[in-house]
Amino acid sequence: MRSTRLSVLLSYLLLGGMAMLFVVPLLMMFIGSLKPDQNILVEAGSLAAFLPSDVSLQNYADVFRRSDFPRYLFNSLFITGCIVICGLLVNSMAAYAFARLQWRGRDLLFNLVLALMVLPFEAIAIPLFYGASILGLRDSYTVQIVPFIANAFAVYLFYSFFISMPKELEEAARLDGASTLRIFFSIIMPNAKPVFASVAILTFLTWWGSYLWPMMVTIGPAVRPLPVAIASFFTLPPLYWGDILAFGVMMVSPVLLLFVTFQRWFVRGVASSAIKG
Amino acid sequence: MTRDSRSNEQTATALLMAIPALAGLLLFILLPFATALLLAFTDLRLGSPLLVRFVGFDQFIHLINDPDFVRALFNNLLFAAVVVPLQTALALALALLLNRGLPGTVAFRTLFFMPVVFPMSLVSVIWSLIYAPGPDGMMNAFLEWGSFGLWEPRDFLRDPMLALPGIMLLSIWQGVGFQMVILLAGLQGIPQSLYEAAALDGAGSRQQLIHITLPQLRNPMIFVMLITTILAFRLFDQVQIMTRGGPDNATTTVIYETVQAAFARQQVALASAMTVVFFLFVLAVTWLQRRYTHHEREVS
Numbered sequence: 141m142r143s144t145r146l147s148v149l150l151s152y153l154l155l156g157g158m159a160m161l162f163v164v165p166l167l168m169m170f171i172g173s174l175k176p177d178q179n180i181l182v183e184a185g186s187l188a189a190f191l192p193s194d195v196s197l198q199n200y201a202d203v204f205r206r207s208d209f210p211r212y213l214f215n216s217l218f219i220t221g222c223i224v225i226c227g228l229l230v231n232s233m234a235a236y237a238f239a240r241l242q243w244r245g246r247d248l249l250f251n252l253v254l255a256l257m258v259l260p261f262e263a264i265a266i267p268l269f270y271g272a273s274i275l276g277l278r279d280s281y282t283v284q285i286v287p288f289i290a291n292a293f294a295v296y297l298f299y300s301f302f303i304s305m306p307k308e309l310e311e312a313a314r315l316d317g318a319s320t321l322r323i324f325f326s327i328i329m330p331n332a333k334p335v336f337a338s339v340a341i342l343t344f345l346t347w348w349g350s351y352l353w354p355m356m357v358t359i360g361p362a363v364r365p366l367p368v369a370i371a372s373f374f375t376l377p378p379l380y381w382g383d384i385l386a387f388g389v390m391m392v393s394p395v396l397l398l399f400v401t402f403q404r405w406f407v408r409g410v411a412s413s414a415i416k417g
Numbered sequence: 418m419t420r421d422s423r424s425n426e427q428t429a430t431a432l433l434m435a436i437p438a439l440a441g442l443l444l445f446i447l448l449p450f451a452t453a454l455l456l457a458f459t460d461l462r463l464g465s466p467l468l469v470r471f472v473g474f475d476q477f478i479h480l481i482n483d484p485d486f487v488r489a490l491f492n493n494l495l496f497a498a499v500v501v502p503l504q505t506a507l508a509l510a511l512a513l514l515l516n517r518g519l520p521g522t523v524a525f526r527t528l529f530f531m532p533v534v535f536p537m538s539l540v541s542v543i544w545s546l547i548y549a550p551g552p553d554g555m556m557n558a559f560l561e562w563g564s565f566g567l568w569e570p571r572d573f574l575r576d577p578m579l580a581l582p583g584i585m586l587l588s589i590w591q592g593v594g595f596q597m598v599i600l601l602a603g604l605q606g607i608p609q610s611l612y613e614a615a616a617l618d619g620a621g622s623r624q625q626l627i628h629i630t631l632p633q634l635r636n637p638m639i640f641v642m643l644i645t646t647i648l649a650f651r652l653f654d655q656v657q658i659m660t661r662g663g664p665d666n667a668t669t670t671v672i673y674e675t676v677q678a679a680f681a682r683q684q685v686a687l688a689s690a691m692t693v694v695f696f697l698f699v700l701a702v703t704w705l706q707r708r709y710t711h712h713e714r715e716v717s
Contacts, residue, residue, distance in 0.1 A: 184553055231438050286441075320426070351653075
């Protein structure tokens with residue numbers, strides 16, 4: 141496309157205007173978290189909202205005093221980490237069996253997996269919740285991890301990648317007498333890093349921010365993850381906006397850091413989710 | 418014979434590799450869903466001393482006549498009708514702007530995508546502050562400034578006319594980057610030769626947009642509209658945190674009503690019926706997407 145000077149200027153104006161809308165809530169959170177509470181609401185209606193005033197880390201100290209932030213952070217990291225790592229293993233193995241091995245019942249079962257992709261979590265939340273209650277598993281790590289390891293969409297993403305890999309490497313190894321499992325772990329896995337990264341990022345984003353299920357199953361703070369923790373911190377009187385914003389900053393910073401460092405992988409991971417269909 | 422033993426070995430290994438995932442999917446997805454399907458046709462209610470009976474479509478008839486649920490369904494549809502076109506158009510505009518390859522593109526892309534890594538519960542909390550009532554609230558002050566003082570401060574989240582639009586706005590803010598990235602990847606996959614050929618034929622940039630870019634972007638566009646529509650039906654976090662379905666059911670949704678029925682009222686069967694209605698909508702949307710997506714295999 142030919143770009144005249146006017147259209148370049150117009151593009152930057154549009155991008156800049158949009159950037160303002162995106163930056164405002166973020167800036168308000170970061171700067172507000174450094175201000176004393178009484179300043180936040182008063183200054184929210186003017187440009188002063190984006191200028192630091194009476195800067196201190198008092199709000200951050202208050203978060204540690206008023207809530208068990210380190211525990212929530214650990215819970216979120218542990219739960220999401222387990223789902224991502226176990227999920228990568230379990231779903232990639234199944235995908236390999238579907239994509240590359242010959243066995244009876246394969247096509248039927250694979251079609252079942254594809255059909256299950258249509259079911260969003262919300263369609264199973266209620267019976268799953270009663271099941272967990274009956275088994276006495278509410279308020280545990282297990283109930284927040286185990287049901288979400290196997291994932292039909294992840295199997296599908298792995299499958300699409302494996303099916304388009306060249307077969308030569310595997311055949312050479314097979315002639316050398318390597319077992320199927322060995323081929324999978326020492327040849328397929330190292331050559332499929334992009335799809336592992338994509339699935340890891342998509343899984344992470346899904347469960348790191350998940351709210352409905354932990355809200356249903358957690359009762360006390362013991363195994364509560366961050367998204368539920370900030371919601372209950374928000375509804376816990378008295379309402380101190382400074383503390384809430386500080387909580388938010390601490391909650392999002394690790395992920396933001398990961399995102400900025402591995403941005404290309406995040407973008408690629410999200411873009412790869414669209415190859416479905 | 419060697420072939421047989423090898424295929425036996427393969428079958429055994431294949432089962433070993435596939436069983437953990439298959440077991441998980443059967444146990445935690447298929448089984449709960451089948452249970453919901455079954456329970457939707459009963460009158461199960463926890464804590465009720467009566468025996469469970471099959472009641473046919475009674476729960477569904479009850480739902481059709483339940484003004485709260487009808488309102489929830491209406492809100493979900495309204496949300497989809499507003500958010501899907503707006504968010505897709507915005508994502509497309511951003512993707513087209515970024516695809517021009519101007520200096521600074523990466524910084525803008527980073528910024529537009531950033532809210533995607535924010536959990537929705539955190540976004541809801543931040544935006545509750547933006548929507549603070551009174552003239553000092555950020556959104557109120559902004560609208561007053563933008564309208565040269567005509568805007569009267571409102572309490573967005575307690576205003577039946579403004580609560581749902583308010584939730585729509587923050588949902589677009591959080592989700593548009595996800596769509597943008599997918600459309601951007603789609604744009605980058607369009608062969609440059611198409612544009613060169615069009616330029617040779619004397620097509621201007623607007624004609625190229627209409628005759629090349631948009632048709633080539635058809636599948637990613639349908640895909641992003643599908644996921645946004647499904648997200649509209651899954652709407653819950655924002656509502657639970659910001660408005661609890663209020664005021665006057667102005668922001669209640671199917672999933673919010675489902676959780677209320679299951680939790681507050683222990684109406685297992687009714688909640689299951691709501692789940693089934695929800696699923697039927699998702700299924701219909703998915704079917705539409707499959708139908709209107711071009712498959713390259715069919716074309717060539």
